[in-house]
Amino acid sequence: MRKVLILTAVAAAASGLAACQEGGQGRSRAAAGDADGLCKPFAAPGQAAAPGGLDQGGAAVDDCLHRWGYTLARSTDEAGAVAQAALAACSAPLARWNQQTLSQAAGGGPPMEAPSLLTGEPTNPIAEHNSFAEGRALFYVVQARAGKCDPPRETAPAQTPAVAAPNSPDR
DSSP states (O other), X not given: OHHHHHHHHHHHHHHHHHHHTXXXXXXXXXXXXXXXXXXXXXXXXXXXOOGGGOOHHHHHHHHHHHHHHHHHTTSSSOHHHHHHHHHHXXXXXXXXXXXXXXXXXXXXXXXXXXXXXXXXXXXXHHHHHHHHHHHXXXXXXXXXXXXXXXXXXXXXXXXXXXXXXXXXXXX
């Protein structure tokens, strides 16, 4: 009887994994290096597409988390700590997205507090943005580790001129 229960549990888990992996095709494409595999390709800088109906602020945060999550994923630290580092690196686009939302609410936009569609608990857009960013950061770190995904290969941004020290002769 115990063997039947174990086999049933293993079969259920295997069928669930097969459904998540498109019948195993996603893994084979990832192993072959196909862009449709486990690793998500990077959009050109400044041209982040809005995934899942996100507005441009959300798309910028998602793109930033994708880039930093993949870049930091090679760290040996625990995935949650790496995801928090990616989230910290993306605090500026997250703040801009929050500011955009606050501006829309001030102009007669949607209410600032409403029940969560997932939990029914009272929430607001700023809290939901943060929850989205935390989850997405962790997802990208784990995705990059699982797929052994390469970080973005971009040229370094233009160097900003160095600021002279307050007491330097250049001032």
